[in-house]
Structure formats: structure tokens, C-alpha cells
Amino acid sequence: MNTHTINPHTIATRSKRAKRLDARNFTRTHCAANLTRGVPCGTPLHSRFVDGQTVPFCPQCDRKRRGVCVRCTTERVAGTVGLAIYCVACKRLANAEAMARHRVAHADDRKARDDARRADPAKRTDRAEYNRLYRLSRPRKVRELAHVDYTRHRDTRLAYFAAYRAEKREQLNAARRRRYHGDLPERACVSCPMVLTGRAKRCGPCVQAIRTAARAAIAARLADGPASDNPCVFGTHDA
Ligand SMILES: [Zn+2]
Numbered sequence: 001m002n003t004h005t006i007n008p009h010t011i012a013t014r015s016k017r018a019k020r021l022d023a024r025n026f027t028r029t030h031c032a033a034n035l036t037r038g039v040p041c042g043t044p045l046h047s048r049f050v051d052g053q054t055v056p057f058c059p060q061c062d063r064k065r066r067g068v069c070v071r072c073t074t075e076r077v078a079g080t081v082g083l084a085i086y087c088v089a090c091k092r093l094a095n096a097e098a099m100a101r102h103r104v105a106h107a108d109d110r111k112a113r114d115d116a117r118r119a120d121p122a123k124r125t126d127r128a129e130y131n132r133l134y135r136l137s138r139p140r141k142v143r144e145l146a147h148v149d150y151t152r153h154r155d156t157r158l159a160y161f162a163a164y165r166a167e168k169r170e171q172l173n174a175a176r177r178r179r180y181h182g183d184l185p186e187r188a189c190v191s192c193p194m195v196l197t198g199r200a201k202r203c204g205p206c207v208q209a210i211r212t213a214a215r216a217a218i219a220a221r222l223a224d225g226p227a228s229d230n231p232c233v234f235g236t237h238d239a
């Protein structure tokens, strides 16, 4: 007799383990077996007739036992028959999903780590210096990345600008209507309590004071001589 033709999980040779599991599932509606470590099967149980009595039958555990992927239920599992549960493609998908779940579950840890790194001034300076040198050394790559960024976010940004303009337009129209009807509320100058009419944000004297101060600051700076001799980051031009 050729022993290779015998299925070790036929009714006659069912293992003690399988019988124990049947006993556990006897009073349940969903499978109690472990599909993999830490993951219960939980599949709704069917029943079948064995040795003169009706016993629970789990189609998913049966697939695992036969080495059929429990996810697509058609492909052969990648790994040991009886232990592995996914085919090559489903395994990859399941891994990607597990990593996504992990990212969500540990988002706080990750944020704390990232924040700590950003808060470290030494690392920050280091990073900034590296980025600066990278941009200088790979101008074409930088242009490519800028283009990728442009194409990727183009529609979102255009939509944002359009919405912003529409909102501003509505605000201006509302103000125009109120001005026409003469019920525009009184507004104070943003720098002093003087009441204004029209569109100006500041009163004339405040605008004049700001301009005078700015001119004085510039004059003081020029009087100190050249602000700084910034070395050109690209090196000397005649080199
Ligand atoms: Zn099961």
C-alpha cells in the first residue's frame, strides 16, 4: 500500500489535536482555534458527520490544514503546509496592512521621537547644513523634485487659491453692499483709537509715523557702513 496517498487528516486518522479542537468548538458558533500566533480564527462554524455524530467543521482551519491561502482561498500557501496561511501575494498584502496598523497604533511614539529630534538644536543645524549641501550638489534633482511637488499638489493648491479668492470677493461685496446702504460699522485705526471711514486700515498720521520710523532705521543702518559681507555660498565667481 502506497502510504503517500493517505491524507493524514481523513476521518479515520484524525489527530488527537483535531478531536480536542472539535470538543472545544462543540458549544460554539465561531471557531475557537488559533489561526496564527495571537490571531483567533473566529470563522462561523459549519458541521459535518463523523463517526456517527455531527461535529463542528471550520472551513478556514480546513484550508490552512490543506495548505490553501485563507485570504484568497485559491492559491497555495507560501511556507509550510499546515502552518502558513497566506499565498505569496496575500502575505505581502497582509504585511503591508500590519505595518499600516502599526503606524496608526504607534503614531504618538513616532511623533514624540520626531519632535525630540527636531527640538535638538545640534541635530537641527546638522540637518540644515546637510540639506543645503545636498541642494547645491544636486541642482537637477532639486528641480525634478520641485516639478514632482508641483504636479502632485497643483490641483489642490489651485482649488485652495480659488476658494480663498471667492471668500475675499464675498467679503468685499458684503462690505460694498453695507457701504451703499450706509450701515458700515465704525472702525478704529489698527494703531490708534481714531475712528475711520472707507477702506483704510490706518489713519493718515499713523501711516506717516511708521514711514518716518522706517526711513530713520534705514538711515541709521547706512550710517554704520555695509551691513555684512556675506560670503557667496557658490564660491568665488572668477575661480
Ligand atoms: Zn477555524
Ligand SMILES: [Zn+2]
Residues within 6 Å of the ligand: 069, 070, 071, 072, 073, 074, 075, 086, 087, 088, 089, 090, 091
Ligand atoms: Zn492568497
Ligand SMILES: [Zn+2]
Residues within 6 Å of the ligand: 189, 190, 191, 192, 193, 194, 202, 203, 204, 205, 206
Ligand atoms: Zn491711527
